[in-house]
Structures are given as C-alpha cells and as structure tokens.
Amino acid sequence: MKPFEAVGRRACEYAASMRENLAFLGETTVCALSILARPRRFRLGDSALAFERASFDALPVTTGIGFLLGLILAFQSAAALKMFGVEVYVSDLLAIALFRELGPLVTAIVLAGRTGSAFAAEIGAMKVNEELDALTTMGLPPVRFLVMPRVVAAVAAMPILTIFAELAGLIGGAIVLRMMNVPPSVFWRHVADVSTVFTISFGLAKGAFFGALVAIVGCAAGMRTKSTADGVGRAATSAVVGGIVSIAVADGLLAYLCYLWNI
Amino acid sequence: MxxxxxxxxxxxxxxxxxxxxxxxxxxxxxxxxxxxxxxxxxxxxxxxxxxxxxxxxxxxxxxxxxxxxxxxxxxxxxxxIGVMYQSGALFGAMTCLENVMLPLEEFTRLRRAERRDRAMSLLADVGLADAADKLPSEISGGMKKRAAIARAMALDxxxxxxxxxxxxxxxxxxxxxxxxxxxxxxxxxxxxxxxxxxxxxxxxxxxxxxxxxxxxxxxxxxxxxxxxxxxxxxxxxxxxxxxxxxxxxxx
Missing domain, CATH: 3.40.50.300 (P-loop containing nucleotide triphosphate hydrolases)
Structure with a gap:
C-alpha cells in the first residue's frame, strides 16, 4: 500500500499546489484590473525601487552574459559557415537569433535566477515575520501591496535588460568576425538588413511577458513560504526552478504559435 | 449597543x-x-x-x-481591529514613523503633514517619539512591540x-x-x-x-x-x- 499512498499523497499535494497557483494568478489578475480602474492605488515608490534592483543592478551581469553568448554563437557558427566561405552571414544569424529568441530567453533566465529568487526571499521573509498577516489585518491585500509593484517592475525591466544583452551579443559577434577579417561596417550592415522593427519589438514584448512570468512565479513562491528553518531557501529555489520552467514552456508555446500564424 | x-x-x-x-x-x-x-x-x-x-x-x-x-x-x-503580532511584524524597509503612517496613508484622506502629526502623536503615546526615524532593525524587541501597538491603533x-x-x-x-x-x-x-x-x-x-x-x-x-x-x-x-x-x- 505504501507506494500507492505515496503516489496518491504526491498527486494530492500537486493538485493543491496547482489550485493555489491558479488562485494566486486569479487574484493577481483581479488586482491588476482594479489598479487599472484606480491607478492611484498602485504603489509607485515600491515599484520604482524594485525596478532599480531588477534593471540597473542587473545590467552588468546581463550585458556580460549577452556578450559571451554572442561571442560563443559567432565562434560556433563561423566554424561551419567558413567551410562555405560565407562567414559574413554569421551577422545575420546572430541578429535573428538574438532579437527573436536568445536575447529575451537568456535575459529572462538571468532575471529568474537573480530577481525571481530575490522576490521570493523578500516576500518569504516577510511571511515568516508575520508581515503578510499584518498587511491582511490592516485591510491591505498583500497582492496589491507586494506583488503588483514587483510584477510591473519586472515587466518594465525586461525590455531594457534584453536590448542591452542583445547589443552586447552583437558586439561580441562583431569582434569574432573582425578576427576573421570581416569589417565591422559589413557586419553592422548585415545586422541592419535583417533586423526589422517587428523582429526587435516582438523580442522585447516577449521579454516583457517573460518578466511577468518570472515575477508572478517568484512572488507566488514567496507567498507560499513555510515558517520552517529552510522555508525561505526553499521558496527561492522554487522561484528559480519554477521561473525557468515557465519561461521554457511559454517560449515553446510562442514558437508553435508563431509557426502556426507564420510570424 | x-x-x-x-x-x-x-x-x-x-x-x-x-x-x-x-x-x-x-x-x-x-x-x-x-x-x-x-x-x-x-x-x-x-x-x-x-x-x-x-x-x-x-x-x-x-x-x-x-x-x-x-x-x-x-x-x-x-x-x-488592530493587531500586534508576536514579532511586531513591522515592515523592515520602513521607519517606525512610516510604519505607523501606512494605514493612515491608505485609508484616510489626511494630508501628509496631518498624517505625520497623527503618527508622531501615536508614537509619543507609546513612548517612541525619539525613535520615529529609526528602522525596525535599529530598535529593541520591546520598542518594536510598542511601535507595532502604535501602528495597530492608527485607525482608532x-x-x-x-x-x-x-x-x-x-x-x-x-x-x-x-x-x-x-x-x-x-x-x-x-x-x-x-x-x-x-x-x-x-x-x-x-x-x-x-x-x-x-x-x-x-x-x-x-x-x-x-x-x-x-x-x-x-x-x-x-x-x-x-x-x-x-x-x-x-x-
């Protein structure tokens, strides 16, 4: 009986956790709508602070990773394209890959590791310290007070981080091609030729969507924190893992939709 | 009644x-x-x-x-109702004064100066007027609880x-x-x-x-x-x- 009991218990726990997540998503959506109706209820100061931490403080690491990503991609693709004497097309490949896919994806993964975990830890520590209960009994819904400012901050930060990561990646690619005797002017002209406003804005919008996912998953993990010694640590881990999985699933779905709609 | x-x-x-x-x-x-x-x-x-x-x-x-x-x-x-929790549950990023002003900011139409006066008077009631600008991490456990009582009483x-x-x-x-x-x-x-x-x-x-x-x-x-x-x-x-x-x- 024990294995069956274990499976049943895990299934019940999973179902309960899914129900909690759905309830949280619903509460967040309702709260977002109520703030749209009454914008003065939005805590702009808290959001600005979260935005500063999520964007400007994360710029060095995001730009560095973007630069290395461009460098590595350029080296790997140039090795193959060089056999056909068309290494100049590395610039086209880089621009399309970074603007459409890798820029928002990698930036969102960095955001999940850095900001999603921080959101979970901050809210988790507040929960352990009974601050969430204090908010509730003051009549201040924790979702409006703590979650919405962070979600808005992450949504606003992602396009900025993404564009910096993409530009750094392109600079990395330009350096590699320069080493292969492709002049920077040729590199940038190819980049400009394949980069449409739609491609760039589609990538940035995708980044903003991933930012919302990371923030919601991180805040939800914080709100579910248990008052145990390792509760906050577990919440942070759960925020990172949940954030990355949700980004991957959402990106897969978007890729499929883009294929269906021929975007 | x-x-x-x-x-x-x-x-x-x-x-x-x-x-x-x-x-x-x-x-x-x-x-x-x-x-x-x-x-x-x-x-x-x-x-x-x-x-x-x-x-x-x-x-x-x-x-x-x-x-x-x-x-x-x-x-x-x-x-x-007003509640003081066991730990005080003051918001760590806010000073004692801001903690007490929070419910006033959210639920009253008082001007900022009026909110500040009211919060200062509540802090004075609990003997914390001198600690108004201190963060919760800078005060003792007893002071945290008194600040939490002041916050709990903010809306009468x-x-x-x-x-x-x-x-x-x-x-x-x-x-x-x-x-x-x-x-x-x-x-x-x-x-x-x-x-x-x-x-x-x-x-x-x-x-x-x-x-x-x-x-x-x-x-x-x-x-x-x-x-x-x-x-x-x-x-x-x-x-x-x-x-x-x-x-x-x-x-």
Missing part, C-alpha cells in the same frame, strides 16, 4: 482537517482586557487568528462587533489584539508594556484581547481570561484571574496558577 464586542458560540478552532479546540463559547465585553490563556500549543493563538479574520472557524459562530467574518464584512471589520480601532506581548522581553520591558496597555485602555477606551501565558501580566492587566487545555482540546475555565486562581476546582487550572504563584514569589 450590546455590551459584548466579540462572541464565540460553539466554535471549533483549528485548520481544515485539524480541529485544535472543540466547542468554545465565550464573549468579550466592550472596554475590557480579555486574556486568552493556556500552555504552549493549546490553541490560544489559533483562536485569535479566527477572531482577527485570518482563518475561518471550522464550526460554530464567531461575531466581531456584531458581524460574522465574510467577504462582504471583511474590509469593514479589518478597520475595527474598537478592539486591539496583542499576540504574546511579553514574549522575549525582560521583566522591566514586559511590565512597561503592561502599563502601556492599561494606560491606552484608560485613555482610549479600547477593548484589548491578549494572548499570553505570563502570570504577572495576567494579574496586572486582565479583567477576565479564558483558559484552554491542549489535552482536553477545549476551553476549561472562564473568569477573572483571581476567580480562576482561588475558586477553580480544575486540577490543570490550579497547577497553572500555583506554579505561576511560586515563580512570582521566587522572583
């Missing part, structure tokens, strides 16, 4: 799937200091969580200021709940906090519901107390502290008070 401000009728207290206390019935009168009393883990904080609307009761009826907790009455009831609630106000405090700070409760009851006329098992505090501030027992999963005594100590036939109540008395004497 009814003299009872909180009424519990045949309440089962606990969490879904785990009843901690069965069939609890008592009422708290307006303006009294009422103690929820018992050993560790007996469910007194759980009863308080039902009273402050954090958890719904499992069975029975609980009325606060004549209303039962529901989605419709929630917001109104939250403005009738009818009932103030205090969860273990003496926990983690030295006897002098604990006694000062008791004096503060008595002073606030006297000056503001608020009702206080206090969760504690500190006998010196109970004898100093309580009008009445309800005592709970973990083993019997229910309320075992109700009355003034001196009635409980002198008249109760219940062996657990006698043991609880006699032990406390010997502690008091040795202290």
């Amino acid at each position: 009814s003299s009872s401000i909180i009424e519990l009728e045949h309440v089962d207290a606990g969490y879904p799937g785990a009843v901690i206390l069965h069939d609890v019935s008592f009422e708290v009168k307006r303006g009294e200091v009422f103690i929820l009393l018992g050993g560790s883990g007996c469910g007194k904080s759980t009863v308080m969580k039902h009273m402050i609307g954090l958890n719904p009761v499992l069975a029975g009826t609980l009325r606060v200021a004549g209303m039962e907790w529901s989605a419709k009455t929630r917001d109104e009831l939250f403005h009738k 609630p009818e009932i103030v709940f205090l969860d273990e106000p003496s926990a983690g405090l030295d006897p002098i700070s604990s006694s000062a906090l008791d004096d503060l409760v008595l002073k606030l009851r006297e000056t503001k006329g608020m009702t206080f519901v206090v969760v504690t098992h500190e006998l010196p505090s109970i004898f100093k501030i309580a009008d009445r107390a309800a005592m709970f027992d973990k083993a019997r999963r229910g309320m075992i005594a109700l009355g003034s502290p001196s009635e409980l100590r002198e008249k109760s036939e219940d062996p657990f109540v006698r043991k609880f008070f006699n032990r406390g008395e010997s502690h008091g004497k040795s202290g």
Whole structure:
C-alpha cells in the first residue's frame, strides 16, 4: 500500500499546489484590473525601487552574459559557415537569433535566477515575520501591496535588460568576425538588413511577458513560504526552478504559435 | 449597543482537517482586557487568528462587533481591529514613523503633514517619539512591540489584539508594556484581547481570561484571574496558577 499512498499523497499535494497557483494568478489578475480602474492605488515608490534592483543592478551581469553568448554563437557558427566561405552571414544569424529568441530567453533566465529568487526571499521573509498577516489585518491585500509593484517592475525591466544583452551579443559577434577579417561596417550592415522593427519589438514584448512570468512565479513562491528553518531557501529555489520552467514552456508555446500564424 | 464586542458560540478552532479546540463559547465585553490563556500549543493563538479574520472557524459562530467574518464584512471589520503580532511584524524597509503612517496613508484622506502629526502623536503615546526615524532593525524587541501597538491603533480601532506581548522581553520591558496597555485602555477606551501565558501580566492587566487545555482540546475555565486562581476546582487550572504563584514569589 505504501507506494500507492505515496503516489496518491504526491498527486494530492500537486493538485493543491496547482489550485493555489491558479488562485494566486486569479487574484493577481483581479488586482491588476482594479489598479487599472484606480491607478492611484498602485504603489509607485515600491515599484520604482524594485525596478532599480531588477534593471540597473542587473545590467552588468546581463550585458556580460549577452556578450559571451554572442561571442560563443559567432565562434560556433563561423566554424561551419567558413567551410562555405560565407562567414559574413554569421551577422545575420546572430541578429535573428538574438532579437527573436536568445536575447529575451537568456535575459529572462538571468532575471529568474537573480530577481525571481530575490522576490521570493523578500516576500518569504516577510511571511515568516508575520508581515503578510499584518498587511491582511490592516485591510491591505498583500497582492496589491507586494506583488503588483514587483510584477510591473519586472515587466518594465525586461525590455531594457534584453536590448542591452542583445547589443552586447552583437558586439561580441562583431569582434569574432573582425578576427576573421570581416569589417565591422559589413557586419553592422548585415545586422541592419535583417533586423526589422517587428523582429526587435516582438523580442522585447516577449521579454516583457517573460518578466511577468518570472515575477508572478517568484512572488507566488514567496507567498507560499513555510515558517520552517529552510522555508525561505526553499521558496527561492522554487522561484528559480519554477521561473525557468515557465519561461521554457511559454517560449515553446510562442514558437508553435508563431509557426502556426507564420510570424 | 450590546455590551459584548466579540462572541464565540460553539466554535471549533483549528485548520481544515485539524480541529485544535472543540466547542468554545465565550464573549468579550466592550472596554475590557480579555486574556486568552493556556500552555504552549493549546490553541490560544489559533483562536485569535479566527477572531482577527485570518482563518475561518471550522464550526460554530464567531461575531466581531456584531458581524460574522465574510467577504462582504471583511474590509469593514479589518478597520475595527488592530493587531500586534508576536514579532511586531513591522515592515523592515520602513521607519517606525512610516510604519505607523501606512494605514493612515491608505485609508484616510489626511494630508501628509496631518498624517505625520497623527503618527508622531501615536508614537509619543507609546513612548517612541525619539525613535520615529529609526528602522525596525535599529530598535529593541520591546520598542518594536510598542511601535507595532502604535501602528495597530492608527485607525482608532474598537478592539486591539496583542499576540504574546511579553514574549522575549525582560521583566522591566514586559511590565512597561503592561502599563502601556492599561494606560491606552484608560485613555482610549479600547477593548484589548491578549494572548499570553505570563502570570504577572495576567494579574496586572486582565479583567477576565479564558483558559484552554491542549489535552482536553477545549476551553476549561472562564473568569477573572483571581476567580480562576482561588475558586477553580480544575486540577490543570490550579497547577497553572500555583506554579505561576511560586515563580512570582521566587522572583
């Protein structure tokens, strides 16, 4: 009986956790709508602070990773394209890959590791310290007070981080091609030729969507924190893992939709 | 106006799937200091969580200021109560003053200067005017609890709940906090519901107390502290008070 009991218990726990997540998503959506109706209820100061931490403080690491990503991609693709004497097309490949896919994806993964975990830890520590209960009994819904400012901050930060990561990646690619005797002017002209406003804005919008996912998953993990010694640590881990999985699933779905709609 | 401000009728207290206390019935009168009393883990904080609307009761009826907790009455009831949590639960990124100003900022139409004056006056009431600009991490445990009481009183609630106000405090700070409760009851006329098992505090501030027992999963005594100590036939109540008395004497 024990294995069956274990499976049943895990299934019940999973179902309960899914129900909690759905309830949280619903509460967040309702709260977002109520703030749209009454914008003065939005805590702009808290959001600005979260935005500063999520964007400007994360710029060095995001730009560095973007630069290395461009460098590595350029080296790997140039090795193959060089056999056909068309290494100049590395610039086209880089621009399309970074603007459409890798820029928002990698930036969102960095955001999940850095900001999603921080959101979970901050809210988790507040929960352990009974601050969430204090908010509730003051009549201040924790979702409006703590979650919405962070979600808005992450949504606003992602396009900025993404564009910096993409530009750094392109600079990395330009350096590699320069080493292969492709002049920077040729590199940038190819980049400009394949980069449409739609491609760039589609990538940035995708980044903003991933930012919302990371923030919601991180805040939800914080709100579910248990008052145990390792509760906050577990919440942070759960925020990172949940954030990355949700980004991957959402990106897969978007890729499929883009294929269906021929975007 | 009814003299009872909180009424519990045949309440089962606990969490879904785990009843901690069965069939609890008592009422708290307006303006009294009422103690929820018992050993560790007996469910007194759980009863308080039902009273402050954090958890719904499992069975029975609980009325606060004549209303039962529901989605419709929630917001109104939250403005009738103030809560001081065991840790103080001050917001770490805000100063004491900002913590007290927060409910005023959210629920009143006062101007910033007026909010500041009101918050400063509340901090002065609890003896913290000098610590207004300090962060919670820069003040002692007793000061945090006093700041939390000031925040709990910001919207002039009818009932103030205090969860273990003496926990983690030295006897002098604990006694000062008791004096503060008595002073606030006297000056503001608020009702206080206090969760504690500190006998010196109970004898100093309580009008009445309800005592709970973990083993019997229910309320075992109700009355003034001196009635409980002198008249109760219940062996657990006698043991609880006699032990406390010997502690008091040795202290």
